[in-house]
Amino acid sequence: MNPIVFPFNQPTRPNFSEIVYYEGFFTASDIERIKSMWDSENEEKATLSGTKEGTDDTLRKTKVTFVKEQPDSIWLYHRLGELGIRCNHERYGYDLLGFHHELQLARYGVGDFFDWHMDFGAGEISHRKLSISVQLSGSEEYEGGDLQFMINQNAVSVPRTKGTVVIFPSFILHRVTPITQGLRQSVVAWLAGPPYR
Ligand SMILES: O=C(O)CCC(=O)C(=O)O
Numbered sequence: 001m002n003p004i005v006f007p008f009n010q011p012t013r014p015n016f017s018e019i020v021y022y023e024g025f026f027t028a029s030d031i032e033r034i035k036s037m038w039d040s041e042n043e044e045k046a047t048l049s050g051t052k053e054g055t056d057d058t059l060r061k062t063k064v065t066f067v068k069e070q071p072d073s074i075w076l077y078h079r080l081g082e083l084g085i086r087c088n089h090e091r092y093g094y095d096l097l098g099f100h101h102e103l104q105l106a107r108y109g110v111g112d113f114f115d116w117h118m119d120f121g122a123g124e125i126s127h128r129k130l131s132i133s134v135q136l137s138g139s140e141e142y143e144g145g146d147l148q149f150m151i152n153q154n155a156v157s158v159p160r161t162k163g164t165v166v167i168f169p170s171f172i173l174h175r176v177t178p179i180t181q182g183l184r185q186s187v188v189a190w191l192a193g194p195p196y197r
């Protein structure tokens with residue numbers, strides 16, 4: 001590693017990585033339990049976080065519900081929270097205080113997508129530090145629908161295997177490419193903390 005010129009006494013983070021993924025973190029039966037949390041009465045057309053203007057079909061088209069923190073869902077908060085804290089400890093070292101917002105369940109049908117964006121931005125989403133996405137559908141269940149990250153000029157796809165958990169800093173550009181066949185489901189969680197310093 002090249003020495004830093006004129007160091008300010010801060011350690012560097014050699015383990016930092018744009019994306020971390022854990023294949024097979026959730027079992028098939030965990031995933032069935034998660035999918036059953038879909039709350040059709042409170043299903044919404046996804047809105048853009050951090051804005052009050054509502055939906056923008058050119059950036060995002062998908063349906064979402066939010067998982068309330070209650071006795072039958074608390075296990076999912078625990079499993080994602082523990083993994084996020086461990087990953088943060090090993091890789092990022094951010095200050096984390098808890099989840100930002102309830103867990104989001106998303107359904108992408110044919111024609112649905114979420115174009116390039118960051119989960120971090122002005123206003124309340126400036127508290128987001130780490131984003132977590134869980135693949136709830138097997139690769140063979142849909143076509144298109146790749147979760148991709150912009151790493152320099154390359155769109156890098158992550159594994160599509162059911163039960164994979166992907167963790168990444170909320171400021172990294174990412175997208176879900178349009179679904180051309182089938183249905184893709186995911187859980188997205190955000191871990192939040194005080195402003196960057
Ligand atoms: O569905 C996913 O895996 C990711 C969706 C996403 O980027 C988001 O909801 O912010």
Ligand SMILES: [Fe+2]
Pocket residue numbers: 117118119131174
């Ligand atoms: Fe996102």
